[in-house]
Amino acid sequence: MTFKWNKTYTLVSIMIGAIVAAVMYYGTTYWLDPITTELKETESVLLEQRAVILQSEANEANEDELLAEANAVRDRLPTEEAVDQIVEMIFLVENQTDVTISQIALSGSEFTNESGLYPTNVESIEYQITLSANQRANVERFLAEIEMIERLVEVTDLEITQNNSEQVEATIIVRAFYNQQVIIN
Known part of the structure; x- marks a missing residue:
């Protein structure tokens, strides 16, 4: 069997390629890009939240150190004659x-x-x-x-x-x- 290529096959191939390209463009533009943008925003929010958590943990440690220092000062220099x-x-x-x-x-x-x-x-x-x-x-x-x-x-x-x-x-x-x-x- 011999297969003859003619203009119709070429046009059909170009149409199929154009449809595939249009579907890919539509898929990335209207479906994949919003999801990617949302993912990046979520990652940035998570990084900000992680930074806030680390800062609050550091502040807790600093608060404990300050409280210990205040107690030491209170022991050395009380507020009454004692x-x-x-x-x-x-x-x-x-x-x-x-x-x-x-x-x-x-x-x-x-x-x-x-x-x-x-x-x-x-x-x-x-x-x-x-x-x-x-x-x-x-x-x-x-x-x-x-x-x-x-x-x-x-x-x-x-x-x-x-x-x-x-x-x-x-x-x-x-x-x-x-x-x-x-x-x-």
């Missing part, structure tokens, strides 16, 4: 350093920030501590431990007396700070 906290810490240091506290008294002196070395609105309460120890090293260790306690304190006056070769007495004035105007929520 006399019981200071006395408790002093007795704890006494037990750790082999000294004997004979007296703790509130000092009546007023705190003035004339030198400008302290922040404004910071108030203080002073304690006079009279103690004795077997060695001068124990008194020095007591002083070092007092300055390292959690509460913000400073030793403002120190008087050490060596009674005999085995007995040392000391009078220490410790200033503990607080700020009633700072409120951390």
Whole structure:
């Protein structure tokens, strides 16, 4: 069987090709392009949402860190005198350093920030501590431990007396700070 190609077959082939091309053009323009555009928009929205989620997680971590820092500040500089906290810490240091506290008294002196070395609105309460120890090293260790306690304190006056070769007495004035105007929520 011999097949003869003529003009009709050529026209039919061109028509079929044109129809296929028209269907492809119509399919991509009116069906595939809107779906592709919608897919790209959805991907961009998802990326934005992922960025928002990551930022909120980072903010949560920062918020936790800020809260921990605020609690640490509150422990070191409370908003009230917290006399019981200071006395408790002093007795704890006494037990750790082999000294004997004979007296703790509130000092009546007023705190003035004339030198400008302290922040404004910071108030203080002073304690006079009279103690004795077997060695001068124990008194020095007591002083070092007092300055390292959690509460913000400073030793403002120190008087050490060596009674005999085995007995040392000391009078220490410790200033503990607080700020009633700072409120951390």
